[in-house]
Amino acid sequence: MELFRAENVNKEFATVKALTDVNISVEEGCIFGLLGPNGAGKTTLIRIINQITAPDSGNLVFEGRSLHQKDIERIGYLPEERGLYKKMKIGEQAIYLAQLKGMGRSQAIKSLKQWFRKFEIEPWWDKKIEELSKGMQQKVQFITTVVHEPRLLIFDEPFSGFDPINANLIKQEILQLREKGATIIFSTHNMGSVEELCDHVALINKSKKILDGPVNKIRQQHKSNTFEVGYKGAYRNLVRGLGNNFSVLEHEEGKEGNSVTIRYLNGGSSNDLLSALLPEVEVTSFNEIIPSMNDVFISVVENSNNN
Numbered sequence: 001m002e003l004f005r006a007e008n009v010n011k012e013f014a015t016v017k018a019l020t021d022v023n024i025s026v027e028e029g030c031i032f033g034l035l036g037p038n039g040a041g042k043t044t045l046i047r048i049i050n051q052i053t054a055p056d057s058g059n060l061v062f063e064g065r066s067l068h069q070k071d072i073e074r075i076g077y078l079p080e081e082r083g084l085y086k087k088m089k090i091g092e093q094a095i096y097l098a099q100l101k102g103m104g105r106s107q108a109i110k111s112l113k114q115w116f117r118k119f120e121i122e123p124w125w126d127k128k129i130e131e132l133s134k135g136m137q138q139k140v141q142f143i144t145t146v147v148h149e150p151r152l153l154i155f156d157e158p159f160s161g162f163d164p165i166n167a168n169l170i171k172q173e174i175l176q177l178r179e180k181g182a183t184i185i186f187s188t189h190n191m192g193s194v195e196e197l198c199d200h201v202a203l204i205n206k207s208k209k210i211l212d213g214p215v216n217k218i219r220q221q222h223k224s225n226t227f228e229v230g231y232k233g234a235y236r237n238l239v240r241g242l243g244n245n246f247s248v249l250e251h252e253e254g255k256e257g258n259s260v261t262i263r264y265l266n267g268g269s270s271n272d273l274l275s276a277l278l279p280e281v282e283v284t285s286f287n288e289i290i291p292s293m294n295d296v297f298i299s300v301v302e303n304s305n306n307n
Helices: 042-049 069-074 090-100 105-118 134-146 164-179 191-197 215-221 235-242 270-277 293-306
Strands: 002-013 016-027 031-035 057-062 075-078 152-156 183-187 200-205 208-214 226-232 246-253 258-264 282-288
Touching: 002 042, 002 183, 016 031, 016 042, 016 183, 016 200, 016 208, 031 042, 031 191, 042 152, 042 183, 069 075, 075 134, 090 105, 090 134, 105 134, 134 152, 134 164, 164 183, 164 191, 183 191, 191 293, 200 215, 200 293, 208 215, 208 293, 215 293, 226 270, 235 246, 235 258, 235 270, 258 270, 270 282
Parallel strands: 031 183, 031 200, 075 152, 152 183
Antiparallel strands: 002 016, 002 057, 200 208, 226 258, 226 282, 246 258
């Protein structure tokens, strides 16, 4: 079931086109990766969803109807550029931000205390933001983003500023939030996190959407018929078996056996490759190389830039 949709969204700043007829559809309960190089238009789209700025044209649909100003209470937004009042006490600031999202004071205090205990920062409740390390400040801002239990969460580079341990903590919390029913739009340059967390991605480049689909499907679509094969036997026999249909990209010989990376030039299947190899050598391992999201990102953006 669809929770959010952007239809033909356009936005221009002076002479710069930020978004050009962008369409995305975010299914309820998924983690949706919004990807793109710096300056592609991602943050502009996120700011439009949060009603910080308005599109020049296009429609925004939330829960099957046009996005309304009141819906901001059902959205949580963690911007890439963090912003907390440095002279204000942490607890009071968190309560204030929770109340802006529609929570009553007593409800906000109860929920915030639970989150502060969970993140092991309860002793800092009466401290000022400027007394915290950057990582601790990030924890506070994450908590204020999710405390009102929004239907839609938008994270822009959520792991920025975190050490590996706390980055993993935030990663696990994001997964738990999805399990509890939240839908998440997730913008990052970390393609490893995309593979780990995202169900679906859209890639924007130079204001236009150039890729859209489930992560696994996209990786499959961009594979290049390349295989990694471990074998025992003579390399010349392997080459003889391959004939003209294959190209050897890498070859390595070792005491325990040999390995070779092969590209099937005519788009055949793994069974075709195995059939060519088995009469000539003993195959000890066989894997098709599926491109990472990082590989896909670079390839698709470069192709887009060259067209």
